[in-house]
Amino acid sequence: MISKNMACIKSFLIENDIKPSIQRARIYQFLVDNPIHPTADEIYNQLNPELITLSKTTVYNTMHLFVEKGIVQPIHVEGNEVRYDADFSQHGHFKCDCCGKVFDINIDLNTSSITQLKGFKIKSIQMLMSGTCEKCSCQ
Numbered sequence: 787m788i789s790k791n792m793a794c795i796k797s798f799l800i801e802n803d804i805k806p807s808i809q810r811a812r813i814y815q816f817l818v819d820n821p822i823h824p825t826a827d828e829i830y831n832q833l834n835p836e837l838i839t840l841s842k843t844t845v846y847n848t849m850h851l852f853v854e855k856g857i858v859q860p861i862h863v864e865g866n867e868v869r870y871d872a873d874f875s876q877h878g879h880f881k882c883d884c885c886g887k888v889f890d891i892n893i894d895l896n897t898s899s900i901t902q903l904k905g906f907k908i909k910s911i912q913m914l915m916s917g918t919c920e921k922c923s924c925q
């Protein structure tokens with residue numbers, strides 16, 4: 787996804803029925819510019835030095851709102867940890883057990899060839915792989 791400027795982001799939020807406060811707009815911009823699939827805590831830690839009035843509650847509420855309005859999707863990588871992704875194109879994730887990074891991977895999944903899915907309507911697909919990334923050598 788291409789980086790968007792503040793004016794674009796604000797009108798995008800308005801289009802999606804979200805009141806475009808500076809904090810909300812900046813959180814969304816951060817997600818688009820940093821496809822690192824951050825948790826709400828990570829978003830807070832990254833943006834807090836810049837948005838000093840930002841609270842953790844605001845980040846949690848904002849992410850909840852973004853998910854509800856369908857502009858961000860939650861991804862569940864491990865346990866109860868929820869990470870956020872602003873990229874809605876069909877893609878999977880690879881979690882490196884060594885450095886902990888979550889990478890986007892292109893998948894071309896032909897779901898129509900899966901016979902068990904006949905008559906099912908797919909709303910979302912979450913594909914998660916784990917292992918070791920190319921930069922890490924530990925097992």
Ligand SMILES: [Zn+2]
Pocket residue numbers: 882883884885886887918919920921922
């Ligand atoms: Zn790694």
Ligand SMILES: [Zn+2]
Pocket residue numbers: 823871873877878879889890
């Ligand atoms: Zn992703």
